[in-house]
Amino acid sequence: MQWGQIKSLFILCFLVLNVxxxxxLIDRQEEELSFIxxxxxxxxxxxxxxxxxxxxxxxxxxxxxxxxxxxYNEVASNELSNLPNQQSVVINDTTLFSxxxxxxxxxxxxxxxxxxxxxxxxxxxxxxxxxxxxxxANLYVFVQEIxxxxxxxxxxxxxxxTNDNGEIVQYIQTQLIExxxxxxxxxxxxxxxxxxxxxxxxHNTNTLESGDEITDVHLGYHxxxxxxxxxxxxxxxxxxxxxEQIDHFIxxxxxxDYPQNEDFVSDNMNEFINFLTRSNGxxxxxxxxxxxDEEDELIEEMYQDWLTVQENLTEVE
Amino acid sequence: xxxxxxxxxxxxxLIVSSLxxxxxxxxxxxxxxxxxxxxxxxxxxxxxxxxLTKRDVLSPTEFVFHTDQSLAPLALLNQERExxxxxxxxxxxxxxFSVFNLNEEWWEDHxxxxxxxxxxxxxxxxxxxxxxxxADEQIPTASFNRIEIVLDHDGFQVVFRNDEDERVIGASMQxxxxxxxxxxxxxxxxxxxxxxxxxxxxxxxxxxxxxFDRDVxxxxxxxxPSEPFQSxxxxxxxxxxxxxxxxxxxNLVDGTRELIIQPEQISFTNLTNEQQSEEHELTHxxxxxxxxxxxxxxxxxxxxxxxxxxxxxxxxxxxxxxVEYSMSYEGIPIFYNQEIASMSVAWHNQExxxxxxxxxxxxxxxxxxxxxxxxxxxxxxxDILESExxxxxxxxxxxxxxxxxxxDGSQGQVYELVPSWYVKGVHGWHPLIIPSEYTxxxxxxxxxx
Numbered sequence: 192m193q194w195g196q197i198k199s200l201f202i203l204c205f206l207v208l209n210v211x212x213x214x215x216l217i218d219r220q221e222e223e224l225s226f227i228x229x230x231x232x233x234x235x236x237x238x239x240x241x242x243x244x245x246x247x248x249x250x251x252x253x254x255x256x257x258x259x260x261x262x263y264n265e266v267a268s269n270e271l272s273n274l275p276n277q278q279s280v281v282i283n284d285t286t287l288f289s290x291x292x293x294x295x296x297x298x299x300x301x302x303x304x305x306x307x308x309x310x311x312x313x314x315x316x317x318x319x320x321x322x323x324x325x326x327x328a329n330l331y332v333f334v335q336e337i338x339x340x341x342x343x344x345x346x347x348x349x350x351x352x353t354n355d356n357g358e359i360v361q362y363i364q365t366q367l368i369e370x371x372x373x374x375x376x377x378x379x380x381x382x383x384x385x386x387x388x389x390x391x392x393x394h395n396t397n398t399l400e401s402g403d404e405i406t407d408v409h410l411g412y413h414x415x416x417x418x419x420x421x422x423x424x425x426x427x428x429x430x431x432x433x434x435e436q437i438d439h440f441i442x443x444x445x446x447x448d449y450p451q452n453e454d455f456v457s458d459n460m461n462e463f464i465n466f467l468t469r470s471n472g473x474x475x476x477x478x479x480x481x482x483x484d485e486e487d488e489l490i491e492e493m494y495q496d497w498l499t500v501q502e503n504l505t506e507v508e
Numbered sequence: 509x510x511x512x513x514x515x516x517x518x519x520x521x522l523i524v525s526s527l528x529x530x531x532x533x534x535x536x537x538x539x540x541x542x543x544x545x546x547x548x549x550x551x552x553x554x555x556x557x558x559x560l561t562k563r564d565v566l567s568p569t570e571f572v573f574h575t576d577q578s579l580a581p582l583a584l585l586n587q588e589r590e591x592x593x594x595x596x597x598x599x600x601x602x603x604x605f606s607v608f609n610l611n612e613e614w615w616e617d618h619x620x621x622x623x624x625x626x627x628x629x630x631x632x633x634x635x636x637x638x639x640x641x642x643a644d645e646q647i648p649t650a651s652f653n654r655i656e657i658v659l660d661h662d663g664f665q666v667v668f669r670n671d672e673d674e675r676v677i678g679a680s681m682q683x684x685x686x687x688x689x690x691x692x693x694x695x696x697x698x699x700x701x702x703x704x705x706x707x708x709x710x711x712x713x714x715x716x717x718x719x720f721d722r723d724v725x726x727x728x729x730x731x732x733p734s735e736p737f738q739s740x741x742x743x744x745x746x747x748x749x750x751x752x753x754x755x756x757x758x759n760l761v762d763g764t765r766e767l768i769i770q771p772e773q774i775s776f777t778n779l780t781n782e783q784q785s786e787e788h789e790l791t792h793x794x795x796x797x798x799x800x801x802x803x804x805x806x807x808x809x810x811x812x813x814x815x816x817x818x819x820x821x822x823x824x825x826x827x828x829x830x831v832e833y834s835m836s837y838e839g840i841p842i843f844y845n846q847e848i849a850s851m852s853v854a855w856h857n858q859e860x861x862x863x864x865x866x867x868x869x870x871x872x873x874x875x876x877x878x879x880x881x882x883x884x885x886x887x888x889x890x891d892i893l894e895s896e897x898x899x900x901x902x903x904x905x906x907x908x909x910x911x912x913x914x915x916d917g918s919q920g921q922v923y924e925l926v927p928s929w930y931v932k933g934v935h936g937w938h939p940l941i942i943p944s945e946y947t948x949x950x951x952x953x954x955x956x957x
Contacts, residue, residue, distance in 0.1 A: 198515045205522035212529035219536055255747050255763070377747070397785050415779040416766045418751030424763035442764065445743055447780045449764075 236393050242405035246386050252379040253427040253443065256337055256412060260285040260346045260421040261366035263314075264476045270314050271478040277312070278489055279478040282466045285346070285421070287314070287364040288493050294358035297331075297351075305333070309349075312359075315366060319349045323456070328503035329353045332456055337369055340411040342430060342440060343452045345459050346421065352500055361493060363463050370422070380427070382410070382443040388429040391446045392439050398448075399433065407432035413440055413449055460501045467494045552739030554732060556869070557807030560817065562637040562800060565833065567818035568594055568624045568655075569841050569907050572703060572715050573695055576619040580702035582695075583717050588814075588838040589698055596694060597624065597657065601682035602639050602666055607648040609674045610667065612711065620659040622691060625905070627820045627834070627841060627937065629653040629670060632677055633793035650677050651792070657681075659688050671712040671904065704886040706893060709902045716886035720908055725837075725925040726874040726915065732810050732867045734758075734769045740806045741767055741776050741863065769867070773847040776863040781856045784826060788857040792824050799831040799853045802860060808851070810869045814838045817851065821936045830854045832936070841909040843930050843937040848923070849912050870912070870923055877915065882947045883927050889940060893931070897941055905932040911939060 237243055263271060263281040271279055271287070279289040295312060298304035302321055309316025319333035320340050334340045335347035350363040383391075385408045393399045412425035427443040440449040470490050477486050571590050573582040584590055632650045635641060652668035664678040681687055703715040738745045742762050753759045758769040767776045790798065796819065803809060809817050820834035820843065832852040835842045842849040847866060854862040884892065893903055911928035914920055929940035 195512055195515070198512070198519055202515060202519050202522060205519065205526055209522060209526050209529060212526060212533060216529065216533055216536070219533070257749065397787055414763045416761045416764065416777075418749060418759055418761055419753050420751050422749060422751060424747060424749055424761060426763040442780070447764070449780055450783055 232394060233390070236390055239401040240389065240393060240399060240403055240405060243386065243389065246384075246389065246405070246408060248384065248386070250384065251382040251410060251443070253339070253382055253410060254377050254379045255427065255444075256425040257370045257372055257374075257377060258337065258367040258423055258425055259370055261368045263287055263366075264474065267314060268476065268478070274314060274479070275312060278480055278485070280470060280475060280486075280489065280493075281478070282470055282475045283472065284474040285365060286463065286466055287366075288361070288463075288467065289313075289364070290361040290489065290493055291359060294354055294356070294360050296358050297353055309333075313349070313362065313364065316349070318366075325456070325504060327506065328500045329355070330456075330460075330500050330504065335366060337367065337412065337425070339409075339427075340430075341367065341425060342411050342413050342428065342438075343449075343455050344412075344414055344423075344425075345462065346417075346423070348459065350460070350463070350500075352496060361496060363497075367423075367425075380444055382427055383429075383441075383446050385429060387446065388441040388443065389431060392431055392441055392448060395446075396439075396448045398437075398439060398451075403433050405431060405433060406435045410443065413442070415449065457501065457504045460497065460504060464494065464497050464501055467497065552736045553805075553807040554736055554810050555807075556730075556732070557810040559804040559807060560800070560809045562634060562796065563598070563640070565800070565817055565819050566626070566630065566634055566638050567591075567816070567836065567839065569627045569909070570625040570715065572623040572625070573700065574619055574621045574623065578702065581623075581705070581713075581715055582700040583703050583715065584695075585699040585701045585719065587840050591839040593691075593694060594624065594839075596690065597622075597655070598639060600639065600657075600666070600687050602635075602641060602679040603645060603682065604680040605635075605645065605647045605677055606679075607650055607675065607677050610664075610669070610676050611674050615656075618658055618661060622657040622659065622695075624655040624657070626653045626655075627818070627907075627932075628822055629672070630796075630819075630822070631792040632668060633791075634796070635668065635677075648677055650675055652677065657688075657691065659692070671708065671710050704890060706890050706906070708904050710904060712904075714903070714906050716889055716906055717908060718886040720927065722880045722883055722927055724877040724880050724927070725910075726877045727870040727923050727925065728872045728874055728921065729868045729870050729923055732869055734774055734867060736806065737767065737774055737776070741765065741778075741860070770847070772868055773864060773866050776860070778859070778861055781859055781861040784829065784856045786826070789826070790824065790829065790855075790858070792822060795824050795829050795855060796822055796831055798858060799855050802853060802855070803833075803851070808865065809833075810866075811835065812869060812871045815870055820850065821852075828854060829856060834937075835912070837910055837925055841907065841930070841937075842912050842925065843909055844911045844928070844939055845913055868923075874922060877924050880926050882942075884929070884940075884942060884946045888946050889929055892940065892942060892946060895943070897943060898931075902933045903931055906930065906940070907932075907937075 262284045264284045276293055277289045277291050279287060281287050298308055305321055306317045309319060318335050320336055322334045323332045329352055331351040333349035333351065334342065341347040346365045347367045348365050352360050354360050388408065389405055408429055408431050411428055411430050413428035414423045414425050417423035429441045429443050431439045431441060433439060467490055480486060480489065571583060571593060575582065629651050632647050632652060635647050636643065652670050654669050654671065656667040656669060658664055658667060665681040665684055666679045667676050669676040701717050701719040704718050706714045708714045738748060738760060742748050742765060744762065748760050748762045750758060750760045753768060760767040764780045765778045767774060811817060814837060816836050817833045818836055819831065821832035823830045830852055832850055835849040848868060851865040853860060889906065907930050909928055909930050910925040912923055912925050915922040915924045930937045931940050
């Protein structure tokens with residue numbers, strides 16, 4: 192064969208080889224980018240959970256809040272002496288029990304009406320928002336707000352008891368006060384978005400089921416552990432309401448979920464009733480009583496009524 | 509001629525390009541960014557801490573040599589030498605793993621064997637780590653707390669067994685006769701003591717040395733700084749607030765996590781991680797692996813040789829997943845006092861839930877303080893275990909170890925290691941409760957647990 196023909200043959204072979212190599216190289220590059228088609232975790236969430244369209248896409252910010260229990264006897268004794276139509280006792284400096292001399296009619300369930308009434312009748316009462324109602328126990332539970340509601344915090348509560356006519360008979364109040372600190376660590380922080388909170392609730396906990404609907408998401412504060420002095424650090428937290436019934440909480444900075452706290456109200460009711468049995472301690476002051484004889488009577492009345500609430504509460508549960 | 513010239517140029521170009529393309533294919537690497545793992549981001553570490561592999565922390569507590577030349581089983585008099593023996597055992601190459609049943613009678617008929625006992629039960633997956641076995645080798649799934657090296661049997665040369673049942677894993681040894689010779693040579697060079705025996709609640713034999721060193725050893729210590737733990741355990745250490753507990757210990761909180769710093773130990777709890785989710789259920793091996801990584805990430809094993817840490821308990825059930833490491837001195841376990849001698853990690857949902865660890869590390873050996881004459885002999889221990897005090901209690905094993913504590917009158921400057929008997933029951937290892945008639949009125953030595 193002529194050298195010219197051999198060259199042609201080689202040219203043909205190398206051409207085929209080069210075309211093959213180029214295809215191989217292209218194939219490899221594409222291989223790494225192709226995925227086996229499967230529903231993404233977002234799609235899985237959107238497929239199974241309803242109500243995601245109503246979530247806000249806003250980028251929220253909120254600071255951590257450093258707070259401690261309000262010591263009524265030290266800072267608010269004047270105000271407590273002037274609260275209308277009620278006799279009160281502060282036990283352990285931080286827990287206020289108050290009883291109306293004449294029951295006060297309870298407004299409808301509008302939050303603004305509660306606030307208006309509480310503003311007049313209860314010390315810093317406008318800072319509390321409605322949380323839950325236990326009809327069979329005649330109990331309304333309100334939680335304190337520092338910009339946002341503070342969830343499941345025994346030191347930021349308002350328990351209101353009504354009689355069978357729906358009038359307020361007495362209440363128990365605890366309160367947190369923000370510590371004034373000039374500390375950079377308490378600057379506003381970027382929070383995870385509402386969608387991310389629901390995403391974490393769905394994927395990281397086993398609590399949502401297919402078909403569940405997210406009915407409300409709003410911001411609040413949560414604290415699980417306090418210093419023994421009562422000082423606590425409140426973490427911004429998303430409250431996610433599911434099917435208008437079940438409450439879930441997701442830390443709005445770190446994204447972890449908080450444990451369910453189903454017995455919170457009855458546990459704290461128990462604790463408050465125990466407080467009443469210790470009303471002769473050093474840190475107890477009565478307000479608006481005419482003489483000391485009335486003290487035992489007031490405590491006894493409060494004790495009996497709250498005990499009834501507690502018994503009904505346990506039955507309901 | 510012109511065409512031929514062009515063809516030559518074309519051919520050379522094609523040859524060169526095919527070479528280049530081949531090279532490109534050969535060296536082609538995926539061009540993805542490497543995602544930083546969470547471990548890389550954690551930079552806080554203990555300066556004087558160590559990282560340990562699983563092989564480092566899976567250490568036995570007892571070695572028993574059964575031989576037809578001696579009526580009673582034997583152990584090494586010098587317990588430190590057990591470590592060297594175990595290192596020799598770890599070098600053995602194993603293959604051909606299989607699972608079958610062997611009952612107690614079989615063991616009684618086989619007199620020539622080396623029995624190596626571990627403080628707790630492990631899953632068979634750790635055999636890969638302990639013996640450095642290739643991942644290709646299949647090891648059946650089972651659990652074990654003893655390794656038996658059978659010195660005169662052709663079939664089962666190494667057996668991994670559990671005192672809870674008869675199911676065992678057998679394996680063959682490379683160079684069986686050479687390895688056996690080496691082990692026998694090792695034993696023949698060492699001083700040995702004979703062992704007394706008592707039956708465990710599971711019908712197995714428990715061995716107690718009838719001769720042991722009663723020296724109480726003295727040590728100075730160094731403090732482990734607590735500051736790095738704030739960075740390790742809190743996501744945002746700058747928001748952490750501190751106060752004091754009613755006992756006067758420093759207490760740090762960030763609203764969801766709590767760290768209590770005591771003089772000798774710290775205890776941390778992440779309250780959001782209390783409940784275990786079924787989705788995150790781990791195998792025994794995964795639990796051990798993740799906890800080990802967690803401690804290694806912050807160089808958490810703080811000790812000075814010849815002290816060391818070993819895994820003394822692995823609890824893995826739906827309510828609680830805990831790995832506990834205890835300290836050892838020259839391979840001898842120190843189960844108490846736990847504040848100084850043990851680290852424990854409760855691991856829920858692939859994250860730490862609770863972490864307790866000592867804040868001191870024993871360092872310089874300061875000599876022998878005294879003889880612990882109050883430590884009962886093996887005969888007395890058997891009497892105590894058979895007495896009313898232990899009736900109805902589960903006794904799975906008994907071992908001789910050390911108990912560490914502050915030396916009386918040293919104003920916290922010196923710690924002592926006192927030889928102590930430990931009993932393994934339902935809740936792990938606890939000091940033997942010694943009735944006053946055995947201590948000669950000196951109850952200080954080992955109180956009730």
